[in-house]
Amino acid sequence: MAEDFEHAADVVRQYDKDRYLSALLAPEDHRPGLMALYGFNAEISRIREIVSEPLPGEVRLQWWRDFLEGTSHGAVDGNPVASALAQTIDRYKLPKNGLIAMTEARIFDLYNDPMPNLNDLEGYTGETVSGLIQLACWVLNNGEDTGTATAAGHAGVAYGMTGLMRALPWHASRHQMFLPKDVLDRHGVDLRTVFKGEATPELAAALSEMRAHVRHHMSRVKQAASDVPDTCRAAFLPLSLVEPFLKKMEAADFNPLKDVAELSQLRRQWILWRASGKSVASL
Known part of the structure; x- marks a missing residue:
């Protein structure tokens, strides 16, 4: 109905x-x-x-x-x-x-279990976000498989990781951590300081590495974009917001445990509308 x-x-x-x-x-x-x-x-x-x-x-x-x-x-x-x-x-x-x-x-x-490693995080975002993009493509292609698994896989990981970094203040306030333990350990991040809301150089380094992983997956989307038919473009449109969010997080005065990388609704609408006329490779 x-x-x-x-x-x-x-x-x-x-x-x-x-x-x-x-x-x-x-x-x-x-x-x-x-x-x-x-x-x-x-x-x-x-x-x-x-x-x-x-x-x-x-x-x-x-x-x-x-x-x-x-x-x-x-x-x-x-x-x-x-x-x-x-x-x-x-x-x-x-x-x-x-x-x-x-x-x-x-x-x-x-x-509140820790995310063990980067591979596990990619698996989690693959199931929760990449899978949704693939299903959206299925709808947009009128019930036929589009062969967009590779592009959707990388797109979901990039968008999902970005969303989890944006939600870090919220998750940390309830002692939940989606950032992978192996990345945090590599940079010497003490979770006790994170859960107390104390931003440290170690956390900043870990988040910088995470942003690099996001951009790596974005580049892989562009490589696989030729496999994405125009009919599926709308499923990938949220990806156009990833780079603007990352740039917000990279601002000198941005506190990853206090601030949320946000865009006004007007700017979001404009970015998405502009992206709707582009190919997936240009998002």
Whole structure:
């Protein structure tokens, strides 16, 4: 029903402004499908914020896994986002394994375990962000595989890592750390100082290395961009915000534990609109 997709769009507008704006720049016929996908992503990514402890969060994620696997449980009719997603899966014949992998990866969000190493972080952002880009491409290509796995893989890692660095003050305030332990250890970062909100030269060096990793993945997107059909451009549009965010973080007076790299909505809209007329290689 149209109301389900309208509700999903409201969820995306509230919790994922970048993807909401990028979906508005997609072909009108496929916008509802994108909003359903992005609404699902918003729902599972904010579970940590709406539960008081991990177990209820795991129950919520299990509900989504059961829904995707077709296991009998509470009526989907009571969840407009799930209903919109079910209709989108049917229309575009979306592969459910990618959606299920997204729910499984989000279990990490519920705990304060350290991210072991850079490879694990790339795997996490691959499941949670790259997979979403691939599914968005599937929708934009009217239910056909686009062969964009390589470009989407690197794009998701770049966008995901950037988002986690932007969220560092928020995560550190609750003693959660997504920056990989091997990178932190390489630069001698003491997590006790991070959790106390004390920015140090060691942390600055670790974040500088992380920004270099992001730019490496951005360069790999450009190398693989020839495999991305024009129909899928809207799925990659949020990537156009990565470099502006990185530059904000590199400002001399930027405190990575106090400040959030932010762009005004007007500037975001302008960047995304301008990018919508370019090839993925130019993002």
